[in-house]
Amino acid sequence: MSDLCKNWTQWLSQTRFAALTDEMKAQTIAWLESVGDAVVNMAQIQPNDNVLDIGTGTGLLAFKAMEILENLNGDGKIIFSDKFSDCLDSCKDFLDKNPTNVKHQFLNASCEDLKLPENSIDKALMRSVLVHIVDKQPAINEIYRVLKPGGFFCAFEPIIRSNTRYWELLDPKFISSFHEFKDAENKIMSDSNDSLCNFDDLTIKQNLNNAGFSDASTLLHAIESKYIVTKEMVLPWFISPPSPDRPSMKERFLLFFDEKKIDNYISEIQNYLEGKEITIKTNSVLIHATK
Ligand SMILES: C[S@@+](CC[C@H](N)C(=O)[O-])C[C@H]1O[C@@H](n2cnc3c(N)ncnc32)[C@H](O)[C@@H]1O
DSSP states (O other): OOTTOOSHHHHHHTGGGTTOOHHHHHHHHHHHHHHHHHHHHHTOOOTTOEEEEETOTTTHHHHHHHHHHHHHTSSOEEEEEESSHHHHHHHHHHHHHSOOSSEEEEEEOBTTBOOSOTTOEEEEEEESOGGGOSOHHHHHHHHHHHEEEEEEEEEEEEOGGGSOOGGGGSOGGGOTTHHHHHHHHHHHHTOTTOTTTSOOHHHHHHHHHHHTOSSOEEEEEEEEEEEEOOHHHHHHHHHSOSSTTSOOHHHHHTTTSOHHHHHHHHHHHHHHHTTOEEEEEEEEEEEEEEO
């Protein structure tokens, strides 16, 4: 585990916002809400549905689904599931303070072994979980197994390997060792054993078809955001871990260069980008599939 981040709830509540200004944090939260709404709306939740949120984290999707079930006033149930118990504890704390009449259950299970009977779930929801699993096929097979025939799998995943790379923001004239760092970053982003970047919309669609889903659709979405860089923003890009148990970009660069060289690269980036407007391209996929 990184020194900077001890568990998923800390990563979700603090670490992921570390490099952001207040304005960018507010935009990110609004974007997360809209992504959550998109996933939950795709599920077309019915009053008696058994809804499973896989890798619930702090409950972004589960609480939205719960609100829908509450309004529908049926007999439906929401299952908060996660591999890490700190996430379930955080959702429990919230529900202790905000009681509900909606039936719910907490399930400490990994996506590859959900510990639920087959054909028991009407709607399986997920956001940004497959991106943390190296071999996505067993996880998708397991989701297929627990869904009832006719049940939906609705999800959102970031497609990190086609996002803007750091070197694309730079001018080689102002950065010593530009080409060495460009090559290293390209190698890091094409590592087939790295869960973060070993997939895209096409491989996910193939995984869904392999599992047996009948009408898998994967809708690729690209957004461009522009912002002005401050010096303080740059260091967290390199030292913040992408998840609690994964190395930061700086730690990955240590496989290629010594620390002094990396620190010099970061410092040159700070000097070069300070005050400049940059455009960042981020890609994601919305998934809908019926068993
Ligand atoms: C980026 S967070 C997303 C949390 C939540 N779905 C959201 O949208 O805010 C990733 C979540 O996946 C969970 N997770 C990671 N690997 C998992 C696995 N193999 N099975 C189930 N959950 C997993 C983590 O505990 C964490 O809660």
